[in-house]
Amino acid sequence: MKSLPKLKIINDPIYGFITIPTKLIFDLMEHKYFQRLRRISQMGFSYIVYPGAHHTRFHHALGAMFLMQKAVQVLKSKGVTISTEEEEALYAAIFLHDIGHGPFSHAMENSIVENVSHEQISLLFMESLNRKFNNGLTLAIHIFKDQYSRKFLHQLVSGQLDMDRLDYLKRDSFYTGVSEGTVNAQRLIAMLNVKDDALVVEEKGIYSVENFLIARRLMYWQVYLHKTGIVAEQLLVRLLKRAKQLTAEGVELPASEGLRFFLKNNISFDDFSDEVLNTFSKLDDYDIISAMKMWVSSSDFVLKNLSKMLLNRDLLKIKVKSQPFSLQKVAVKRNKISDVFKLSEEEASYFVFTGKMENQAYSMEKDTINLLKKNGKTVDVAKASDQLNLEALSKSVVKYYMCYPKNNIDSYQR
Template identity: 60%
Template sequence: MKQQNKLKILNDPIYGFISIPSEEIFSIIEHPYFQRLRRITQMGLSYLVYPGAHHTRFHHALGCMHLMQKAVQVLRSKLVEISEDEEDALYKAILLHDIGHGPFSHALEYQIIKNVTHEQLSCHFMNELNRKFNGSLTLAIQIFKGEYHRPFMLELISSQLDMDRLDYLKRDSFYTGVAEGNINSQRLITMLNVVDDQLVVEEKGLYSVENFLSGRRLMYWQVYLHKTGIGAEHLLQSVIKRIKELLDNGVEVKLPDNLKYFFNKDFFSFEADSKDLERFSFLDDSDIIYTLKLGSAHRDFVLSELCKMILNRQLLKIKFSDKPIPQRKVDKHLKKLQKSYQLTEQEASYFVFSGDVVNLAYAKAKPIQILNKKGKLIELIKAGKEDSFKALLKEVKKYYCCYPKLQD
């Protein structure tokens, strides 16, 4: 059944009313490729740590489009020329920038389809939508791929101060209840300008940028790199790895049809009229949840236990350290688990492992330029002379070890 397209206004818990700028953009939002984002969790398994974090990529994409509308208004008020075609392309590009995410977002990136990023998949989806919408996304794709001659438009979509980050920090802060990420996105957008087709921030927005970067760093430690969340994502990745191993060894594993399709192939094509892209468009979080439920009853102890641990939130213990984890500590936990459950070392390695995480607030290689009152551009760290700005350059690395909570 078809319905007549209309200009819509949506009510968002972060920004209030969000308007959809054109009937064609409404039609793109209504397309099954985009509607799938309602079934892709924005923050993976973070809801196992923060119960409210059930918001989706659908919410985030609409929020980004709303912020892009605000950015276009601000830049035009400062006499930056943006044509109607460019405006339309910016809205489409930011709306679709995450459409290639698979189930549970970053948690399973490269796990289902190796060597293909979600950005590449987003581009494949955009190409297919471009064919379905008679070439009307051509300019949006050029901007998204960095092929358009006005670089600031890509910077609005992907940079250290883009609409993507401005939305997800504020949105994730709201749904997790972690106040540190509640940035003032409206003020940051109001301080934007363009010089020589490069996105810059006016000098009076300097400390707003510092607060934004500091808030992002804190959100990484408290939310995105939360130790319980890291452990849960490792378990989920271990489920996929174990299923593939069992299938390779001829062991039957019940799976949703679309997921089985990707497990049974090594090479994928996402070009025009691609069946692989169409298949991928039917994958979402529900396929993985169903897989966990099926796997929990499997006769293989490793797969069954991994699935139950996630479903019942019986997660691994994880300890952070400022120094690399000695292998002898990992071996100690491995041997203890092997002895308790009569497992091989390879089987025990699904539950005991070590790794590291890195948090960097500001990458100087992709500088944020500050426009001072004299019209001169100064790189952020040089413009902010206080030590707090220099601290943003410090990369912090932490090491961790995961293992089951066994009784002595």
């Protein structure tokens, strides 16, 4: 593992100084694909609710890599053998795990590209960078894809107690000011060990795990699934779909070169050539913001008003309940806006729609968090905990929402 000729450190508001461990990681950080993450918000439109939530995927990647360094140090100190090649591969895998995110993080994969997840695009970026860096990422890719023989390495990158989750909970809690999401990441890492090639937590760390799972559940309800944030993200998804539809009909919309390409073309996973990937790498939050600022002057009622809503935070009203909304209730809301503005049913559906949100803090079915007891046996944390609500946290809670215009629909522009 080649070290840097000169120590490179970055000052992080969460952890203090973060050291860039190797030349490969430094070169990856300097690459334009990674630098793009400075322009991708970590939490999408959450800053509409929490004004401080302007941190980026770049911040998060650095933080997750820092925690991975701590995890490697802890495991090595407990006699777990990790080679220098495996160590660097772990750093690279966690460093690049989110590199495939599009503008505003999750909205892109539900609108402009055809059902392509950010994990799939991250893998494409990693494979492209692997060719550029003389196959230096081959082992990192195997770990990322869970194709390496030592399974606990993948669990550190992607699992129910991985470095990704530990960082984003702590970081998002800090930047939103939601203290309920605070987790003691370094205490949890200090309790990690490996048993039978699987990641485990030493028994005395049970209360830290409980706090982590409860914090995750609270962060989902209070932050990630906050109803105002849900409205904003859904409006953005619909805005991009409308722009794509208008472009397909021959309407020339002002947009950046990269955004125009994805508006004009239906791109599925199989279409992601190196050229398409390079075009995707030019997209960030600023493409969307600048496009919306131009689209508020559009002659299309839907595009104009969706853009205005997002730019001015004049959003739709949202109602949330435990049961799905009746089709009749949705139809009444749509008919009202259709009558007022002479819209088609399809156009009205951009302003009146339903959906659901799901919160499951812990899964007992796959890749469980296991405690290592003093007698050497392992047990699922939900079964070992004296907190009866941990098993309840493993149950998925689904809520349904309906979004529709507020009473002041006369503020909409024809």
